[in-house]
Amino acid sequence: MTAPVTGKQIGRSLPRLEARAKVSGRAEYTHILRLPGMLTCKIFRSTVPHGRIKSIDIAAARKVPRVYAVYTGDDIRKVIPDPYYGPAFHDQPILALNKVHYVGEPVAAVLAEDPHIADQAVQLIAAEYEELPAVFDELEAADNKVLVHQELKPATTFADLKHLKGVKGTNCALDFKLRRGDADKAFASAAHVFEHTFKTQRVLHLAFEPFASIADYKDDGVTIYTASQSPSFVRTEIARLLGWPENRVRVKVPFLGGGYGGKLYIKLEAMAVALSMLARRPVKVALTMDEVFYTITKHPSTFRIKTGVDKNGKIVARKCDVWWNGGAYADVGPRVTQKSGFTASGPYDIDNVAIDSYALYTNLPPAGALRGFGIPQLVWAYESHTDMIARALGRDPLDFRKQNLLRDGRPHATGTILKDVAIEKVLDTIAERLDWERPFDRGSGTVKRGRGLAVGLKAVISPTTSVAIVNVAGDGSCTVYCSTIDMGQGSDTAMAQIVGEVLNMAAETIRIVPRDTDVTPYDMGTLGSRSLFHMGHAVRLAAEEAKAKIAQLAREVGEPEGSNIPLAELFAKKFGMQAGNIVGTGTYKPDYVPPDPATGQTSNATPFWMVAGSGVEVEIDTETGQLRVTRLVNVADVGRPINPKIVETQLSGASLMQLGFTLFEKMHFDGGQVTNASLADYKIPGIHDVPAVMENEAVEAYQSNGPFGAKGVGELATFGVSPAIANAIEDAVGVRLTELPLTAEAVFRALRAKDNRPLGDE
Amino acid sequence: MTAARTINFTLNGRAVSAEVKPHHNLIEVLQGQFALTGARESCGQGLCGCCTVLLDGKPVSGCLTLAVFVEGAEITTIENLGGSGDLDPVQQAFIEAGAFQCGYCTPGFILMTKTLLARQPQPSDDEIKDYLSGNLCRCAAYPEIVNAVKLAARKNKTG
Secondary structure (H helix, E strand, O other), X not given: OOOOOOOOOOOOOOOOOOHHHHHOOOOOEHHHOOOOOOEEEEEEEOOOOOEEEEEEEOHHHHHOOOEEEEEEHHHHHHHOOOOEEOOOEOOEEOOOOOEEOOOOOXXXXXXXXOHHHHHHHHOOOEEEEEEXXXXXXXXXXXXXXXXXXXXXXXXXXXXXXXXXXXXXXOOEEEEEEEEEOOHHHHHHHOOEEEEEEEEEOOOOOOOOOOOEEEEEEEOOEEEXXXXXXXXXXXXXXXXXXXXXXXXXXXXXXXXXXXXOXXXXXXXXXXXXXXXXXXXXXXXXXXXXXXXHOOOOEEOOEEEEEEEEEOOOOOEEEEEEEEEEEOOOOOOOHHHHHHHHHHXXXXXXXXXXXXXXXXXXXXXXXXXXXXXXXXXXXXXXXXXXHHHHHHHHOOOOHHHHHHHHEOOOOOEXXXXXXXXXXXXXXXXXXXXXXXXXXXXXXXXXXXXXXXXXXEEEEEEOOOOOOEEEEEEEEOOOOXXXXXXXXXXXXXXXXXXXXXXXXXXXXXXXXXXXXXXXXXXXOOEOOOOOOOHHHHXXXXXXXXXXXXXXXXXXXXXXXXXXXXXXXOHHXXXXXXXXXOOOEEEEEEXXXXXXXXXXXXXXXXXOOOOOEEEEEEEEEEEEEOOOOOEEEEEEEEEEEOEOOOOHHHHHHHHHHHHHHHHHHHHOOOOOEEOOEEOOOOOOXXXXXXXXXXXXXXXEEEOOOOOOOOHHHEOOOOOHHHOOHHHHHHHHHHHHHOOOOOEOOOOHHHHHHHHHHHOOOOOOOO | OOOOEEEEEEEOOEEEEEEEOOOOEHHHHHHHHHOOOOOOOOOOOOOOOOOEEEEOOEEEXXXXXXXXXXXXXXXXXXXXXXXXXXXXXXXXXXXXXXXXXXXOOHHHHHHHHHHHHHHOOOOOHHHHHHHHOOOOOOOOOHHHHHHHHHHHHHHHHHO
16 A cells, blocks of 8 residues: 655654653653642551451541541542442442452541651551451452452443443453354364463553642532543543532643553542542642552453364464453453453464453452553463464474464454554564574573564554644644643654644644643543554644634635745734634544454454564573573554654563563562562663663554554554563473563473473472 | 751752751652752662762762751752753753653663763763663663763763
């Protein structure tokens, strides 16, 4: 497909619009914001994973001099009678009511002007619990022997969750089902059948700006300053909790010090609002880093995958059972379960597919979306599994994948026809960069070398809506109003480039106003790599409308067709001075057909598919299990890059984040208690963890329904990293790891087991 | 809680005084009393480097520096870099190399780079990585940060 000719803004590697503010330390973030008269909140948290609250003693805390107030769940109910919130389920109380469901759950809140005073008072609160049996493992939770909640409370906004309302006796917040062809029959006649189970661990976003929200409640309205990826959702949800129209709730979001999916939907906002209502003062709830570990995490998962292959090496059937460990509150888990679940069979052309994907409650910190919306957990399993099949059949892993690849024009497991997916090009580019066909140095002595690759497919979440406004002022300068949050992905710069392209303006002259729901219109949320596509279209449409109005204005003042009179002169001609505005609006919502609830089949599952993969070379010390990734290649189809430099940094950053989740990051628990809740005990990638050779490439591609051929990029390079490394480990030393993280200890244990000298548990 | 006392120190070249309590760290004082928010507390353990400031020219973690101990000292923060509207060459290099995403950790990396280049004007890649290994970036802009330091070193050489 040939791309239409465009002007000068698309494809420019322009530095970020907010670069100057960021390098000079003057960028605004919620965590460092203070309001006059503000009180600070410190939280008393549950010490048991599951229990009935017998008593909460706040008397001593209240007596601490200069403590303003101490509140519990009962106080919250006085101002918000039904204080349960959440994006998919209304299951999470602002402060615990009757029961606690995980260690770290907020139980009481202390307010004081001085945070140290509040902190000291929290230490004096005591709670007594009648402990109840707890369940931590997702497979045990699926047995429903221990129930986390008595009854399911789905938000009725989602049609596909309505049937779960009031359901009792289950930990399963959603069971998504997909059926295509007849998998059982195909397995029966397959020449080979393989079945493996893979697991992922609990990790977390750990944005360096910890969660923070400030609420300033007045009788006629509330203003919320918050580190959120979804101001429009916060507004809707707070309005619902208060029984107010949305126009009395104002949500302001400055830049985010990292988000990665952690700051989605609603986190501390409801608590800040309720406390401000009670205190009649502005209240700031800002977490310390250890508290972040008790707020939102990434789903651990168990994925049992079974594949049937015919005598020619063609995959004929795949069965996927995925259990997602959602923790104590659903957050967006049920969406992850479905919207990612339906891609669990991977980027392969398979006629017979059965997928069952289960969202499960457990007595652990809640889980949400983390850079991939569940996809990295799935790719980890299906690309490890696919490699194992290729090896078992004596096939080259690249060649086996290419034989079975799902190509444009073919139906995905959902029945949706694949379109604009440069999947083969991605795979070929990885192989090319790894010199796959050339002989490979396998190391010598105790140091062995191996290589591996993996590729993943995602369908962007649908249906979602974005609205934007483009405003041209009397001097010809342009301002864009959109609620997409720039949390580091460079969206402000990309939106300015799109608008600049339409209006023939340099992107750096365009201003993107700070996010404020009183000013910037609705957007579903900055998540799942959706913004460049959806908001990109909305700002494009708004700019096109403005452009049409500018042409109309030119006609009105008698300018000849095609006149290039400066905009300021055009306004001056019309209004007699520097005055007036031209305002364009744009709304974008793609077409979508909901899946059949019984089969998951739909003719239109998504507006665009995302594909990316990684190739790695590793070096393993067989005496210690020490693993070094010496080369990391990330290749993605991003459509046409709007800003190639920012695309490259997104690919690089995402892959390094996933490298941490692959090699060492893991939240450790003891009886539901996180035992490594600090950066001292939870290692994240540092500058020495960057592989010696790193390459990132966006293949030449074009998304035909995208804004100027573009589509999202933020999550892409997380897809292939984990399985590519596991595949390289097997290539190097012949052992297969099926559980993340891939630590030196895990490699060493596997080597010893292979050697018939297994190590003990300690 | 114990009584406050007045401390005097030099902040970004100006003599200042502040009311501090024994448990206040330097970041609380810079943010609360001087509205300087470029140094931010993130991990609270001196491990991430987001709170880096210069104390008598040496980089320290502001979150681990008790404010009472800066009596008589010279404190420099990111806000002091760059003159009248001009960016410092290191800041400029970070922009040109695209060496940040969310920007939360960026002031710390820039101050560290300033002190590295003062000590070693033309550092090798290994020297850069070793010197910056106490600063973390969750967006993992590390390859671009190394490039920014090299670019700043080149600017120094030619400028």
